[in-house]
Amino acid sequence: MELTNLEAVPGRTIVRHLGLVQGSTVRSKHVGRDFLAGLKNFVGGELRAYTELLNESRAEAIERMVAQASAAGANAVVNVRFATSNIAAGAAEVMAYGTAVVLE
């Protein structure tokens, strides 16, 4: 499965369009992480635990999007976009969406 956020894959031709596919996940940080992040907050700087958490979430969202795309018979997803939203205290939604296509 090829993933790109370009409108097409350079050097390849799109033979079929299979429509929008998307994947998302909602995750919350566990208490230990939240506590450490709370301490870190007085000093500021990178919150590594959160960076990791959101990276894992993004990988999961991509995986779900890819699963949807391959179920539709696609071999690539083009024009991929990401969105993150903070839906509740301590929980974040990460979403990936794009257009499933068949490359020749």
Add this chain to the structure above:
Amino acid sequence: MELLVQLGIFAVLLLVGLVFGRASEKRHFREIRRREAELRDVLVFNERRPPHDREFRQATLVVGSVVIAEDYFKRIAAGLRGFFGGRVTVYESLMDRGRREAVLRMKEEARRLGATMVFNVRFETSSLAVDGGAQTPMFSAEFIAYGTALVPR
């Protein structure tokens, strides 16, 4: 007495934020400049179409992300600034840091793939409220930079 203790805690937190927060920001900026110089040859474009006269072996999505939080000093300084209005420099540097770090991580991923260019780069920023144990949440934000890494043939 209680007031005095609270004032003391406030002063300590402010000082910790000012000293350690500023030191870590300075360190981070030094690190960013060093890595930017190192990764200068990975070209980044927000142009949507890659050049037609080049051949590419591979096009892969690359993402860089980072979560950065404010320190106590920044928070108080921003609060004061909010009272008078104007440029909130303490947050400007925070956003700048986060975004540059995200781009660097994206470039590092591109470099690992052997790419020389990243096209159609997009930014995404979202603020995450983190409860710092205090009554009001502290501000932290996630920065993402993503694009398509192109590996030359």
